[in-house]
Amino acid sequence: MAIARRSGRPRFTLLLxxxxxxxxxTLYYRGNAHGPIAEAQRLAQTAVSPVSGLVNDVAHPIESFFQGAIHYGSLEQANARLTQENQQLTGQLLSANRYAQEAAQLKQLNGLSYLQGTPNVVAEVIDFDPSNFDNAVEIDRGTSSGVAVGMPVVSGAGLIGRVTLASAHAATVELLTSPSSQVGVRFGNNQVAVANGQGEGKQLKVNYIPPGTDLKPGEPMLTSGLQGSIYPPDIPVGRVSQSRDDPGALQQSVSLKPLANFSKLDFVSVVEWNPQQ
Amino acid sequence: MTFKQRVRVSLAIVLALLVQETVVPQTKVLGVFPDVVLAVVSAGGMLGGSMNGAIIGFWAGFATDLFLTTPFGLSSLVFTLVGYGTGSLETLATSGSKAIVASIVSVASAVGVVGYATLSALVGVGGTFSNHLIRTVVVVSLVNFAIAPVAARLVRWTGIAETERTARYGAS
Incomplete structure (x- = not known):
C-alpha cells in the first residue's frame, strides 16, 4: 500500500x-488483463468461499425463520395465545416445506430433457452477489467438480446464466438479468434475435426483431446455439410477455419473461458444455 | 502512514470486505444490498484526510472488484474519488459531532452509488439507471448513516485519524 505523508501532495496521489x-x-475492456484479473478473482473467491458458506449456514435458518414470520404474520396475530411449542412446530413446518421445495427442485434437475444427455453438475446456490449493479450468484461447485468458466447454468425451468468465474470449490454465475448478459435466442420459424438483461427483477429486452414480425405473447424463445454462441441450442430462455411495433422503429420492442424464477434459486445445474464445441 | 497504520488499514479493508461478501448477502433491505465498504471508505476519508481517503478508497475498491463481474477497476475509481472527496471535508469531522460524520458518510455513500451507476453506464453497462437506482441510493445512504459510527470507530482504530488530527492541529 502506498504511504500517505502529510507533506505529500494529495492531488498528485489522487491523479495517480x-x-x-x-x-x-481500459485493460479489462481490451482483454489484456483478463488472465491476471481472473486469477486474482479466483484466489479471492477461494479465500472467501469457506467463510461465505459458514455464514450462509448460520444465516439460512434465521432467514427462513424471519421469512416465515413475515409470511404468517397475520396468522401469528390471530393466534397470539399460542405457546412456545406451537411456534417451534411452525418453524419445523416451514423448514419441512423448504426441504420439500428443495427436493422438488433437485427432482426437476434430474434428467432435464432439453440438455439432450449433455453431462451436468448439480450445485447449490450459496450466495447472491452483494452488489446493486451486478446480478450474479455463487454456487458451491467449482473446478474440482468439473465446472469451468463459460459453462451454461440452468434450473428446472430453463436457462439462468453462465459461469463467469470458477475457483476450486465455488463459482460465480452471471444471471440472464444482469445488464451485461446477452443471449442469442431462436423463435417461431427459426428466426433469431438477442435477449439482453435489464437488471434484477426486470424482464429481458429482445433486440433485432424486424418490424412486422408475427410475435404473440406467450411465445417461447430458446437459445439459438448459432456458431460462436456462448450457449448450446434449444435451452428454454423465456416467453414473450409483450411485443410492440413502434412507428418508424427499425425493430420491434419485445420483452421476454425468463422461465426461471431468479428469486428462488436453491439448486441449479451447470451444463458441461464448452462454448468452443 | 506508519507501518502499523498500514497493517491496520489493510485489516480494516479486509474486515469490511468480508462483511460485505459474507454477511451483507443475507441482509437485503427493501431489495437493496447495503454497502459496508463504501461506508468505511467514506469514514476513512473524513477522519484520515483526502490522501489517506483516496488510498483507502483505491485499495478497498480494487478488493471489491475482485468479487464482481462488472468491469474491473470501476469500484476502485469510484471509491478513490469518494475517499478523496470526503477527505476534503475533514474539517467538519473534527467538530467531533457523530451526527455530522454520519451525515457526510451517508451523503458520500449516495454520491458513490450514483457515481458507480454513471461510470457503469459510460463504459457500456446498461440498465444501471432505473427506479431501482433511486431505491438503492436511499437505502445505502440510510444504512450507511446508521453504521457510520462503527465505520468511524474502525477507522480510528487504524490510527490514521489521530495522525491526521495531530498533523493538522498539533499535539494537544
Whole structure:
C-alpha cells in the first residue's frame, strides 16, 4: 500500500490512483488483463468461499425463520395465545416445506430433457452477489467438480446464466438479468434475435426483431446455439410477455419473461458444455 | 502512514470486505444490498484526510472488484474519488459531532452509488439507471448513516485519524 505523508501532495496521489483505475478499466475492456484479473478473482473467491458458506449456514435458518414470520404474520396475530411449542412446530413446518421445495427442485434437475444427455453438475446456490449493479450468484461447485468458466447454468425451468468465474470449490454465475448478459435466442420459424438483461427483477429486452414480425405473447424463445454462441441450442430462455411495433422503429420492442424464477434459486445445474464445441 | 497504520488499514479493508461478501448477502433491505465498504471508505476519508481517503478508497475498491463481474477497476475509481472527496471535508469531522460524520458518510455513500451507476453506464453497462437506482441510493445512504459510527470507530482504530488530527492541529 502506498504511504500517505502529510507533506505529500494529495492531488498528485489522487491523479495517480485515478489514472491507475482508468488504466485497469481500459485493460479489462481490451482483454489484456483478463488472465491476471481472473486469477486474482479466483484466489479471492477461494479465500472467501469457506467463510461465505459458514455464514450462509448460520444465516439460512434465521432467514427462513424471519421469512416465515413475515409470511404468517397475520396468522401469528390471530393466534397470539399460542405457546412456545406451537411456534417451534411452525418453524419445523416451514423448514419441512423448504426441504420439500428443495427436493422438488433437485427432482426437476434430474434428467432435464432439453440438455439432450449433455453431462451436468448439480450445485447449490450459496450466495447472491452483494452488489446493486451486478446480478450474479455463487454456487458451491467449482473446478474440482468439473465446472469451468463459460459453462451454461440452468434450473428446472430453463436457462439462468453462465459461469463467469470458477475457483476450486465455488463459482460465480452471471444471471440472464444482469445488464451485461446477452443471449442469442431462436423463435417461431427459426428466426433469431438477442435477449439482453435489464437488471434484477426486470424482464429481458429482445433486440433485432424486424418490424412486422408475427410475435404473440406467450411465445417461447430458446437459445439459438448459432456458431460462436456462448450457449448450446434449444435451452428454454423465456416467453414473450409483450411485443410492440413502434412507428418508424427499425425493430420491434419485445420483452421476454425468463422461465426461471431468479428469486428462488436453491439448486441449479451447470451444463458441461464448452462454448468452443 | 506508519507501518502499523498500514497493517491496520489493510485489516480494516479486509474486515469490511468480508462483511460485505459474507454477511451483507443475507441482509437485503427493501431489495437493496447495503454497502459496508463504501461506508468505511467514506469514514476513512473524513477522519484520515483526502490522501489517506483516496488510498483507502483505491485499495478497498480494487478488493471489491475482485468479487464482481462488472468491469474491473470501476469500484476502485469510484471509491478513490469518494475517499478523496470526503477527505476534503475533514474539517467538519473534527467538530467531533457523530451526527455530522454520519451525515457526510451517508451523503458520500449516495454520491458513490450514483457515481458507480454513471461510470457503469459510460463504459457500456446498461440498465444501471432505473427506479431501482433511486431505491438503492436511499437505502445505502440510510444504512450507511446508521453504521457510520462503527465505520468511524474502525477507522480510528487504524490510527490514521489521530495522525491526521495531530498533523493538522498539533499535539494537544
Amino acid at each position: 490512483l485515478v489514472l491507475t483505475s482508468v488504466s485497469v478499466v
